[in-house]
Amino acid sequence: MTGTSVESLMAELSALEVAAVRAANERRGDDHGVNLAALRAIAKRLKTQPDLARDLWATGDRAARLLALLICKPRVFEHGELDSMLRQARAPKVHDWLVNYVVKKSPHAEQLRVAWTADPDPAVASAGWALTTERVAKKPDGLDLSGLLTTIEAELTDAPDRLQWAMNHTLAQIGIDHPEHRARALAIGKRLGVLKEYPTPPGCTSPYAPSWINAMVARQRGAE
Incomplete structure (x- = not known):
């Protein structure tokens, strides 16, 4: 039409x-x-x-x-x-x-990802982190995963809600998809405790990074 x-x-x-x-x-x-x-x-x-x-x-x-x-x-x-x-x-x-x-x-997704992640507006920065999570999952080559974890460790706790959610997703995705960084991602999540008390309905996966990582890794192993 x-x-x-x-x-x-x-x-x-x-x-x-x-x-x-x-x-x-x-x-x-x-x-x-x-x-x-x-x-x-x-x-x-x-x-x-x-x-x-x-x-x-x-x-x-x-x-x-x-x-x-x-x-x-x-x-x-x-x-x-x-x-x-x-x-x-x-x-x-x-x-x-x-x-x-x-x-x-x-x-333009990659150029925007880089620019937005560093933007002082937390809503804009959250979009950059969402694009980063996408790259972590699908196109990680060239990403400094260790550097991302360092940034997350330093900034996650004090990030505004929408930005915190996006950064936390990146943290979990690194732990889920990259075994060489999993122990560090789990340790960061446990130490910071971000979203640990988030109300999660029965049958759903908690957004608390350690629980999220462990649940998804177990699911992947069960599918093998």
Whole structure:
């Protein structure tokens, strides 16, 4: 389907607003009330439309931006455009989808990873660490894993929540995927105790790095 206007889509999104969904999202910092399944259904109907995606993003509306990220073409965005979009993406879900659905597929991902990780804005830095976790898991060649652990050890405890979560994920991923660094990753996690008391539902893996590492390594060994 092509030719759908921003105005008609904004009206459609508005009609899909559910007060209970908005209330639940607002508790997580996301100010929209559209069920994500409904949002994905619209994206499936629209298919890929890069120009429309840019126009939806420009509205500043959270639900419209989520829809934009579902129908865009990640490789068409320039380095500066992605940097600007990330700095505008303050809502957690928009931030998460932008990094995972768009930036990770961009030819600029590595340049942005390096720049963002060192950024003084913790929300921006968290995106850099998310990209670092991706590299640790999929393309670790050239990464200084020991240096990353040193940085994490020095900065994790005092990092703001979103940044702390992202750095902790990198810590766990190093321990999971790189046996030569596992003992150090476990020791750092135990000494710092970050997220040790995080409430974890039954059957789910704790984000506390030592528990996370041990659980995933055991799962990998069980699959062998």
